[in-house]
Amino acid sequence: MVSPQVQHARSPVNQVRYELLTLGDELLLGLTTNTHLAFIGQQLGRRGVQLSRNSTVADEATQIAAEFEQAWARSHVIITTGGLGPTCDDRTREAIATVLKQQLVFDTAIEQAIANRFAAFGRRMGPNNLKQAYRFADGEVLTNANGTAPGLWFERDGRVLCMLPGPPNELQPMFIEQVLPRLEARGLLLDREAYVQIRTAGIGESALELKLQPVLDRHAEGLSVAFCAHEGMVDCRLSSPSGRLSVAEIEGIARECSRVIGEDFTTYGHDSLARLTSDLLRVQERRLAVAETATGGLLANAFTELGGACKFFAGGVVCCSNDARMQLLDIPECLLLQHGAASAECAVAMATGVAEALGSDYGLAVTGFAGETLGPGGNPIGTIFIALHAPHGVWSRKLSYPGPRSAVKIRAVNAALDWLRRELIRERNGTVVPVRQTGIPQ
């Protein structure tokens, strides 16, 4: 086992060893997915730190203690999740206190916060809730605005222990608002984003790499480049771990890259396609409606998930039957009989139909076969038709995705969002082609 000498906290952040312990039988039994690793890994990654490992063990005091003891010996920052609740299987606090030889002391401020929370919900605090009011004698408390279990913070000899509650809606704001600033103040994280991220859509990883090669070659010295493909999108991360290039210089290179990428460039940073498209709709004061078959409600959900969507999102129709297509979207029966529901013609009729039914400027439609059964007319599974009805025209496009149903659905949603994004930008820039046509653009 690697057992590095623990260095002082002021060492460069990429030499700080971070470790995550996720505790709970429910994770090992697969009753709950471990979302903490993805959330904390991503947050730390943005600040220049890669978690060195994540271990998940059961709610069992000796196992927790053994695991923590090893982690505390080999790493600088240990983050634990779970096991801080009021019930008898919540053993993290006590198990770790034993290893640290720390007394647990009753904290009346925590008790008051728990009592206030119960009062606000009109419920009475049980005696077992008082278990949550204990903290390490030499430790601090991370307040919890969304639950009863506070987080705990402990430092010794330049090492940090940070214990977080298990529910994601309690852990996540606590991590962003209280943990990141503390780590930053101690020099254990960068005080800024570690990389400049360029997001793209509609271009593959190797095609993007090829396109960017001349720019990246010109600035090769001191520049680190990482590509990351996910669900039909590719991100490119630029950084300078050696510090040879300044943030302003990296941003300059990123701007050069985005010019080379052209329309496939979506944004700098971390915004999703749904967020970018929503912002364009809002700013351009355009309304959208969607009609979907293959994506089954996920396209509508991409917008409603964001909050405040009713300002620009009129609504959606999920049509699984020709009745629905004819009744709600006014699609002629003869079109459905001639071309079928999974066709470019039907996609166009759905996009126009939903835009007209809901009085929207834009109509976005997805139809096709996401599932396991073979489509009629020789169309294999994963054949998707998307269509966009815009104030200046209507187009449709045939796409093909291999893979399981859930992956096909997400890629189809992203392809539809990306297409709308491009059209909104063309409209904003006055580069639209004001001709009504059906066909495959580009």
Added chain:
Amino acid sequence: MVSPQVQHARSPVNQVRYELLTLGDELLLGLTTNTHLAFIGQQLGRRGVQLSRNSTVADEATQIAAEFEQAWARSHVIITTGGLGPTCDDRTREAIATVLKQQLVFDTAIEQAIANRFAAFGRRMGPNNLKQAYRFADGEVLTNANGTAPGLWFERDGRVLCMLPGPPNELQPMFIEQVLPRLEARGLLLDREAYVQIRTAGIGESALELKLQPVLDRHAEGLSVAFCAHEGMVDCRLSSPSGRLSVAEIEGIARECSRVIGEDFTTYGHDSLARLTSDLLRVQERRLAVAETATGGLLANAFTELGGACKFFAGGVVCCSNDARMQLLDIPECLLLQHGAASAECAVAMATGVAEALGSDYGLAVTGFAGETLGPGGNPIGTIFIALHAPHGVWSRKLSYPGPRSAVKIRAVNAALDWLRRELIRERNGTVVPVRQTGIPQ
């Protein structure tokens, strides 16, 4: 560290120590969520085994080797995921071969399978794909019907190593079709389900426990009971780890429990509410349509996710504007003005409106506030109205869920599905109340 003596494979399965190593920088950087832990944990749990631990480390040969060496020393079955691909950062195969002192040998059968797969997709195999054609000299191959990387299987001294590819759509069928039967054949898993699971909806964990207490007390000897609450549903698992009770006896107790639970009992086993409701609709030859605001498309998606939904699911409407409610669902403007969109009245009008628009027997509607902004009329966030239009009447119901938006949405979907399930069962059993009424049943 606990370092148990490795016992022979024929020991009782709950003494077999299983360990999962999930490998990949993308997991530690939060680019991919670790779904393997949940999937494998659940599959093993159903066969009487709880994973003793899961570790995630980076794609780095010395770290993989160190981690595997420890695991191989302390556990009986080691499952690894990831790092079997064709690129230079796929290092699992080589790192583990070093620890096992196993030669990697080129397997022409694997080469042929990879070549066939490329040919089927009309692509040419690159030279780096040949890396995937190596297996351990004394090992076996798990074929991969959904990708190029085969799984690897290796045994020595009663210990098992099973290496699986990272993509879930490749790993999951391989695990179920090839790994579980091999583990079962070696006595490392139960050859049947480890517990009888009773699923419920609409009743809390402590209320369920209280209700079942008399039955469980009567059969206390040899019976193990575990409750598991998730998203508005509670499962109860009955087993007899000592073997004192036979499967038939446990099933008898489960039947007693289900009678006591009454309408809140949903099923034995693992079927979801969407699956159960779909089966009832199919068997009773009823058609459904849905209308939703707060759940934003997820209610429709619950049905379309299953495949073959078009047989009973006419479609859905996601309405984020009064325009959509009036245009698509024929809801009178005066109703919306008087009661607002988040009201029992609007929910009822949506359910009836969508059933009538799509010529369906049942209409299910969800409206309310799932988001962060405060609702009008003093309704706090998490106030949800669901309504059900059935051939024999229409009802609405007000629900209240604390928590973040995504949790409120899932609970609202489950509440709506559960209500439909109950009505379909009442209809099947001829216990419907044939009166048109609006109010809260039960």
